[in-house]
Amino acid sequence: MDVRIQIVGIIGATGLLFTILELVRRRRLLERYALLWLLAGIVLLSLALWRGALEKLAALVGIASPPNALFFTAFGFVLLLLLHFSVAVSRLTDQSKVLAQRLALLEERVGPAPAARPAADDDAPPALQERESVRSAAT
Amino acid sequence: MPPARTALAVVPAYNEAATIAAVVSSLRRNAPEFDVLVIDDGSTDDTSRLALSAGARVVRPPFNLGIGGAVQTGFLAAYEGGYDVMVQVDGDGQHDPAELHKLAEALTPGVDMVCGSRFLVKGEYLAPVSRRAGIHVFAWLLSRFVGQPVTDPTSGFRLYNKRAIRLFADDYPHDYPEVEAVLMLHHHRLRMCEVPVRMFQRGGGSSSISSGKSAYYMVKVLLALFVALARRRPVVEPGDRAPVAAG
Numbered sequence: 001m002d003v004r005i006q007i008v009g010i011i012g013a014t015g016l017l018f019t020i021l022e023l024v025r026r027r028r029l030l031e032r033y034a035l036l037w038l039l040a041g042i043v044l045l046s047l048a049l050w051r052g053a054l055e056k057l058a059a060l061v062g063i064a065s066p067p068n069a070l071f072f073t074a075f076g077f078v079l080l081l082l083l084h085f086s087v088a089v090s091r092l093t094d095q096s097k098v099l100a101q102r103l104a105l106l107e108e109r110v111g112p113a114p115a116a117r118p119a120a121d122d123d124a125p126p127a128l129q130e131r132e133s134v135r136s137a138a139t
Numbered sequence: 140m141p142p143a144r145t146a147l148a149v150v151p152a153y154n155e156a157a158t159i160a161a162v163v164s165s166l167r168r169n170a171p172e173f174d175v176l177v178i179d180d181g182s183t184d185d186t187s188r189l190a191l192s193a194g195a196r197v198v199r200p201p202f203n204l205g206i207g208g209a210v211q212t213g214f215l216a217a218y219e220g221g222y223d224v225m226v227q228v229d230g231d232g233q234h235d236p237a238e239l240h241k242l243a244e245a246l247t248p249g250v251d252m253v254c255g256s257r258f259l260v261k262g263e264y265l266a267p268v269s270r271r272a273g274i275h276v277f278a279w280l281l282s283r284f285v286g287q288p289v290t291d292p293t294s295g296f297r298l299y300n301k302r303a304i305r306l307f308a309d310d311y312p313h314d315y316p317e318v319e320a321v322l323m324l325h326h327h328r329l330r331m332c333e334v335p336v337r338m339f340q341r342g343g344g345s346s347s348i349s350s351g352k353s354a355y356y357m358v359k360v361l362l363a364l365f366v367a368l369a370r371r372r373p374v375v376e377p378g379d380r381a382p383v384a385a386g
Contacts, residue, residue: 097204097208097211097313100200100201100202100204100208101200101204101208101211101212101215102215103200103201104178104198104199104200104201104212105198105212105215105216105219107198107199108196108197108198108199108216
């Protein structure tokens with residue numbers, strides 16, 4: 001196996017792992033969603049480092065060139081992640097539906113629906129305007 | 140304190156300004172014992188205002204939920220309001236509130252949902268052949284699945300008792316719910332029956348199912364039906380995992 005593709009693989013997997021950990025550290029990525037990514041990064045890095053394992057894997061599933069086994073694994077993870085996201089999106093859809101229903105019922109109980117009142121920007125509640133001015137002062 | 144009202148009419152409406160006032164006032168005239176609740180599912184026209192001035196309560200989800208989500212809002216309102224029966228009447232005027240008593244008479248003990256069927260009287264309903272063919276395919280499949288004749292599984296003119304309200308407040312299908320709801324009812328061992336009703340052509344607005352979407356509708360509902368069949372436990376029972384959870 002060409003050493004160059006191994007180096008590219010190592011750099012790519014390391015970069016991926018570092019990015020994931022950094023995102024989690026900055027709280028930009030929830031651990032719940034980071035787990036599958038971390039698994040992908042670790043598996044890809046170990047396959048790139050450990051040529052023996054990659055060659056065995058290639059032989060096992062009948063891939064002629066070991067680097068292709070690396071791509072194959074990476075593609076498998078991409079599919080898995082996409083499926084994971086579809087599940088997450090479906091859950092969010094369900095949750096936002098429930099929230100919208102609750103909000104609508106609550107609004108009906110509390111007072112007239114917003115559409116029944118004249119809508120105008122200048123009668124935004126004073127608290128909101130105040131906050132707006134604070135924000136513009138801060139920037 | 141006034142005596143508690145126990146019947147709720149839920150009218151899902153999406154841009155039905157042309158017909159909503161007539162539907163609401165017809166309900167109030169023909170079925171005065173029903174509270175009228177219009178679910179204005181993100182309309183951009185005057186639906187809300189017209190429904191309010193016709194004397195209905197109006198619930199407005201903050202964005203368009205689709206027919207399933209809108210009707211489920213009605214089930215939630217009925218469940219939390221402690222209503223004993225709920226009727227669903229489309230906001231486009233194709234159902235006649237004057238026929239509501241036929242549904243109510245069929246809601247005997249042991250029946251949980253009464254469905255108005257336009258196919259129990261011959262030759263009354265004029266719709267494109269493709270539309271009718273689609274409905275009959277669903278009717279044939281559903282009749283096999285639930286073991287009783289179902290002639291009009293897409294009808295949205297339905298009366299529910301407390302058990303059915305409870306069931307659908309917890310879990311109601313998303314996009315094109317009527318067909319799947321019949322199967323859910325069967326899985327939960329609730330009973331339904333049909334009564335003949337007339338249905339008018341739409342009074343205005345446009346159907347939630349345009350001709351271009353018919354094929355998509357067929358495929359989606361068929362998928363939903365077979366998925367529902369494959370679900371071993373369609374029932375969410377006390378102590379089960381919550382169907383919607385943050386984790």
